[in-house]
Amino acid sequence: MEHISISEQNSDQQVPALNTWPRLNDDAIERVISCLKSRQLSGSGLDIINEFEASVERWLGGGHVVSTNSGTSALMVALLALGIKPGDTVICPAYTWCATPHAALLIGAKPKFVAIDPATYNICPNALRQAMSSDVKAIMVVHMHGMCCDMDAISEVVREFSVPVVGDCAQAHGARYKGREVGLLSDVDCFSMQKSKHLSAGDGGYCVTKDPKLAQKIRDICNFGVETPKTNYRFDDVLRDGYEVFRECDQIGGMFRLNPLCAALAIDQLQELDSHIAGVQSVMNDLLTMADDLPFFKISRPISGSTHVWHKIRVGISEDAVAFTGLPMAEIRRQLRAALAESGIPTTLWTAPILPLQTGLAEWSGQTDWTVTPTHFAIESSFMVFDENFPLIAQDKDIARQQVAMLVSVWKQYFSETA
Numbered sequence: 001m002e003h004i005s006i007s008e009q010n011s012d013q014q015v016p017a018l019n020t021w022p023r024l025n026d027d028a029i030e031r032v033i034s035c036l037k038s039r040q041l042s043g044s045g046l047d048i049i050n051e052f053e054a055s056v057e058r059w060l061g062g063g064h065v066v067s068t069n070s071g072t073s074a075l076m077v078a079l080l081a082l083g084i085k086p087g088d089t090v091i092c093p094a095y096t097w098c099a100t101p102h103a104a105l106l107i108g109a110k111p112k113f114v115a116i117d118p119a120t121y122n123i124c125p126n127a128l129r130q131a132m133s134s135d136v137k138a139i140m141v142v143h144m145h146g147m148c149c150d151m152d153a154i155s156e157v158v159r160e161f162s163v164p165v166v167g168d169c170a171q172a173h174g175a176r177y178k179g180r181e182v183g184l185l186s187d188v189d190c191f192s193m194q195k196s197k198h199l200s201a202g203d204g205g206y207c208v209t210k211d212p213k214l215a216q217k218i219r220d221i222c223n224f225g226v227e228t229p230k231t232n233y234r235f236d237d238v239l240r241d242g243y244e245v246f247r248e249c250d251q252i253g254g255m256f257r258l259n260p261l262c263a264a265l266a267i268d269q270l271q272e273l274d275s276h277i278a279g280v281q282s283v284m285n286d287l288l289t290m291a292d293d294l295p296f297f298k299i300s301r302p303i304s305g306s307t308h309v310w311h312k313i314r315v316g317i318s319e320d321a322v323a324f325t326g327l328p329m330a331e332i333r334r335q336l337r338a339a340l341a342e343s344g345i346p347t348t349l350w351t352a353p354i355l356p357l358q359t360g361l362a363e364w365s366g367q368t369d370w371t372v373t374p375t376h377f378a379i380e381s382s383f384m385v386f387d388e389n390f391p392l393i394a395q396d397k398d399i400a401r402q403q404v405a406m407l408v409s410v411w412k413q414y415f416s417e418t419a
């Protein structure tokens with residue numbers, strides 16, 4: 001049999017192997033190869049899937065994990081399992097990746113956009129309270145960029161209205177809120193394992209819930225709505241009303257299961273995730289310290305007792321910069337991004353404008369003129385620093401520190417020259 005060497009193949013590529021994300025060690029590659037050799041490439045109740053789910057449960061220290069083939073599927077099946085029906089209204093922050101409202105729309109529900117807090121880019125609890133009505137059947141909160149929403153304030157609103165909460169935790173693997181793990185904060189917490197995320201399987205996702213019945217429902221929905229035992233996955237035909245029933249679908253579902261090869265990839269990364277996160281946090285703590293002396297520089301800081309895992313690093317330009325420079329905000333942002341690019345620091349808008357102003361979602365923008373809201377201004381006056389495909393967490397710590405230092409120096413210089 002011909003032997004394919006992964007490292008040889010990599011040598012042709014532009015990006016050095018060390019600097020790619022996710023980092024795939026030899027154990028991960030071996031595990032994928034043995035999964036291939038097992039010929040167990042699809043199906044339910046597979047050992048590798050069970051092993052992956054159990055390792056996430058151990059890592060979280062609780063909850064029932066059901067893996068899915070993407071973060072979008074995780075959100076969709078969470079809503080379905082919670083009983084969201086076509087026509088129901090589901091609250092969603094006005095800024096997130098479009099997958100959040102799409103998950104609601106794909107099952108026929110209607111997203112209702114709620115303002116974000118410009119200091120955190122997370123859903124604003126006061127705006128959430130104002131948006132609540134008897135039509136609202138679920139609330140989706142998103143822990144943006146790796147920093148947790150104010151869950152206590154959200155829980156208060158929820159208690160009053162008694163609706164389920166779905167957490168979009170796609171960017172927040174490993175984050176904590178007041179000492180509690182993201183993953184165990186909502187009725188169902190949903191994660192993505194797309195390639196950019198802190199825990200990556202290439203593509204994939206998972207749901208976490210503390211309710212074992214709900215977990216089983218999610219597992220069934222991920223398998224065409226057919227009852228799907230996690231272990232001993234086998235079926236007997238049952239006689240009912242004189243005819244045989246076999247592998248019956250008893251609710252609406254689809255094919256949303258995680259691919260076993262992807263599960264094989266993710267298992268090893270989980271073992272290194274905490275140390276990777278600690279690395280990016282230590283570099284970012286340096287930036288938070290320096291940020292105090294940077295003119296017009298805004299960056300989110302986690303509330304006390306909580307952590308930020310820095311999946312994305314969004315920096316904002318405070319409004320005072322407009323009076324100081326005499327330039328419109330859009331021009332300041334353009335010039336800053338150009339200056340950073342010149343010094344080798346890539347930036348991106350990630351997704352813009354805010355969702356109610358995006359063409360495919362404008363229909364759901366409601367009565368609000370979003371162009372004059374603090375939510376719109378917060379996004380129009382900020383941007384992401386560093387390479388999305390080559391995030392800070394992927395880098396050698398010294399290189400990451402150099403990048404942060406360069407960001408600080410370019411920023412200072414820009415405002416000292418643009419007075």
Ligand SMILES: *Cc1c(COP(=O)(O)O)cnc(C)c1O
Pocket residue numbers: 069070071072073096097099100142168170171191192193194203204205
């Ligand atoms: C990545 C992401 C998703 C979608 O996850 P996929 O696995 O790509 O479907 C959803 N929400 C947020 C906030 C994300 O960043």
